[in-house]
Amino acid sequence: VEGVRSLEEAVSSTFEILEVYYVREILDDPAAAGLLARLRARTGMVREATQREIASVSDTVSPQGIVAVLKQKPFDMTSLLDTKGTESILVALDGLTDPGNLGSIIRTCDWFGVHGVLVGQGSVDVYNPKVIRGTMGGIFHLPVAGGIDLPAALTRARDSGYRIYVTDVGGGTFFDRVTYERRSVIVFGNEARGVSDQLKKLADARVSIRKYGAAESLNAGVACGIVLSALHRLSSE
Amino acid sequence: VEGVRSLEEAVSSTFEILEVYYVREILDDPAAAGLLARLRARTGMVREATQREIASVSDTVSPQGIVAVLKQKPFDMTSLLDTKGTESILVALDGLTDPGNLGSIIRTCDWFGVHGVLVGQGSVDVYNPKVIRGTMGGIFHLPVAGGIDLPAALTRARDSGYRIYVTDVGGGTFFDRVTYERRSVIVFGNEARGVSDQLKKLADARVSIRKYGAAESLNAGVACGIVLSALHRLSSE
Numbered sequence: 001v002e003g004v005r006s007l008e009e010a011v012s013s014t015f016e017i018l019e020v021y022y023v024r025e026i027l028d029d030p031a032a033a034g035l036l037a038r039l040r041a042r043t044g045m046v047r048e049a050t051q052r053e054i055a056s057v058s059d060t061v062s063p064q065g066i067v068a069v070l071k072q073k074p075f076d077m078t079s080l081l082d083t084k085g086t087e088s089i090l091v092a093l094d095g096l097t098d099p100g101n102l103g104s105i106i107r108t109c110d111w112f113g114v115h116g117v118l119v120g121q122g123s124v125d126v127y128n129p130k131v132i133r134g135t136m137g138g139i140f141h142l143p144v145a146g147g148i149d150l151p152a153a154l155t156r157a158r159d160s161g162y163r164i165y166v167t168d169v170g171g172g173t174f175f176d177r178v179t180y181e182r183r184s185v186i187v188f189g190n191e192a193r194g195v196s197d198q199l200k201k202l203a204d205a206r207v208s209i210r211k212y213g214a215a216e217s218l219n220a221g222v223a224c225g226i227v228l229s230a231l232h233r234l235s236s237e
Numbered sequence: 238v239e240g241v242r243s244l245e246e247a248v249s250s251t252f253e254i255l256e257v258y259y260v261r262e263i264l265d266d267p268a269a270a271g272l273l274a275r276l277r278a279r280t281g282m283v284r285e286a287t288q289r290e291i292a293s294v295s296d297t298v299s300p301q302g303i304v305a306v307l308k309q310k311p312f313d314m315t316s317l318l319d320t321k322g323t324e325s326i327l328v329a330l331d332g333l334t335d336p337g338n339l340g341s342i343i344r345t346c347d348w349f350g351v352h353g354v355l356v357g358q359g360s361v362d363v364y365n366p367k368v369i370r371g372t373m374g375g376i377f378h379l380p381v382a383g384g385i386d387l388p389a390a391l392t393r394a395r396d397s398g399y400r401i402y403v404t405d406v407g408g409g410t411f412f413d414r415v416t417y418e419r420r421s422v423i424v425f426g427n428e429a430r431g432v433s434d435q436l437k438k439l440a441d442a443r444v445s446i447r448k449y450g451a452a453e454s455l456n457a458g459v460a461c462g463i464v465l466s467a468l469h470r471l472s473s474e
Contacts, residue, residue: 100337104456113449141451176466212350212469214378218462219341225459226466229413232449 001132003064004032011038013140016071021049021057023065032066039068059129072127075145077153080116081160087182089231090157092118094150094199095190096220099124103134104221105188110138112228117142118185120150150187154202157185163204166195167227169217172206175227186227191220238369240301241269248275250377253308258286258294260302269303276305296366309364312382314390317353318397324419326468327394329355331387331436332427333457336361340371341458342425347375349465354379355422357387387424391439394422400441403432404464406454409443412464423464428457 001010004026010017020039026032040046054063080090091114096102102124109117119126126146132139154164163181166172167188180186187203189195200206209218209226218226238247241263247254257276263269277283291300317327328351333339339361346354356363363383369376391401400418403409404425417423424440426432437443446455446463455463 104459107452108455108459110450110452111446111448111455136452136454138452209348209466210469211348213347215344215347215373215375217373218345218348219458221456222341222345222459222462225455226462229446229463229466232447 001070002058002060002067002129004029004035004066006133006137007035007039007066007068009137009140010068010070011035011042015073015140017043017068018045018071019043019069020046021054021067022046023051023054024048026065036066043068059133073143075143075148077145077148077156080143081157081162088115088162088184089180090114090116090118090162090185091224091228092120092148092150092154092185092187092199093123093189094120094187094195095193096120096123096188098191098220099128099130100134101191101220102126102128103131103136103138105224106131106135106138106142106144108221108225108228110135110141112231114142114228117144118148118150118153119144119146120148151198151202154185154187154199158202158204164202165205165207166200166203167223168200168206168208169194170208172208174210175207176230178205178207178230180231184231186231188220188224188227238307239295239297239304239366241266241272241303243370243374244272244276244303244305246374246377247305247307248272248279252310252377254280254305255282255308256280256306257283258291258304259283260288260291261285263302273303280305296370310380312380312385314382314385314393317380318394318399325352325399325421326417327351327353327355327399327422328461328465329357329385329387329391329422329424329436330360330426331357331424331432332430333357333360333425335428335457336365336367337371338428338457339363339365340368340373340375342461343368343372343375343379343381345458345462345465347372347378349468351379351465354381355385355387355390356381356383357385388435388439391422391424391436395439401439402442402444403437403440404460405437405443405445406431407443407445409445411447412444413467415442415444415467417468421468423468425457425461425464 162183165186399420402423
C-alpha cells in the first residue's frame, strides 16, 4: 500500500501492518508525520529508506515516499453468511479480469454500503496493486475475498436465506423494477462473456439494464454502479 | 483506429477514412477480408504493410493487423442545439482528465441514447487512442466534440431551451428524484474537483447520488452511468 492517503485508511483498518518504509523528506508534511506516528504505534518494523528504494517497490510513476506491507486477510465466509435475519447485501464477481474494473467495483460497493464482495476463482487477484489503488480505500472498509468457489458459495448463501440476482445483458427484469430482498447476492460477470451458465442456474432472478442507444454493452464497473444505485431506493419505497 | 471490430464500426459511420494498412495474414479471416473490401470501396489509400510497420503505429500490445487513419470530424454545435422542440439530451464534461473515464463515458452515453457529448477545454483529447478504444464504437455512433468553451456553449444551450443539470457530490436533488426536461444538458466534472463554480452558476438544478457506505467518491464514469440510467425511466413514468 502506497501513499499518505491510502495509509491513513490502512492504519484505521483492522488489517495487520507488517512493515513501513518512508523517505525522510516526507516528515516535512505534518499530515505524513502524524501518520507515521500512528503507524509506529502498531507496526513491528518502520524504517527510513531512500527515494530509490521506495521507487524500486512502487507501482506508481511518482511514488509519494511512504509504502507499507500489509498482511492479506483471511475471509470468514461463515460469519458473513450466518448473520440470520439482518440485512446483508453481497456482490459476487464471476470471471472479472480487469484490475481497473475490480478496483472501481469495490469502490462502488463501498459507496453503496455493500456488506461484502466475493471474487470468484479465475478473476483478477484482489491484492493486485492496481486493484488496491482503484478501490480508493474501499479495500479497508468492507470484506473482499478472492479465489472463491462461487457455485459452492452461492449454494451456501441460498441455504442461509439469501436471494441470488444474476445480471444479464441478454434479458431479465430491469434493474429498477427488481425488489431486492434484505438478504441478497448480486452477481456480475466477465467483461465479455457475462455470468457463467452454471451460476445463472442458481439465480432466483435475472437483472438487466435497458438500452436506448447503439452500444453493445456497458463497462462492467459502470453496469455494477447502475444496478447497485437502485438497491436502497427500492427497499425504502 | 485499430482492429477489425472498431473498423467495422468506422466503415459504417460517416467518418472519412483516409488511409488503411493491413497485413496479408489478416485476409485468412473471412470477416477481415469482407471488411477490407468495404474499406477499399470508400478509402483513397489501402496498402499492405508488414507486422512490424503495423506495430510501429499501434497503441495496443497485440495489434490485430489492420489500422486506419480517419479524419477528425468538425462538430456542428448549431445543428445540434437548434433542433427546436425535439428531444435532445447532451452530456457536457468539465475538466475530465482520464482517457479511460472519457472512453467509458462516451460508451455509456451511446448505451443510453445521449444525442451528443461536449468535452470542455482542459479535458483529455477526444481523439486519444485510449479514448477511442474505450468508447467501444461509441465515437462512431454519436457526435462528440472536444475543446469546447463550456460556459459559452451552456449559455447558448439555455438560450435554445435546454435545462442545465450539474452533478455535484456536495449536494442537490438525488438523481432518481430529478425530472429531466426533454431538452437537457447534464454536466459532469473533474475526477477530483468536480464541476467548476463557473458552470455551477449556470445550472438550473444540481444532481447528486445518495451515499450509504464509507467511500469518499465514485469513479467519474460510474457516476455518469448512474445518473444517465435514470434519464428515460423518469420521463416515461
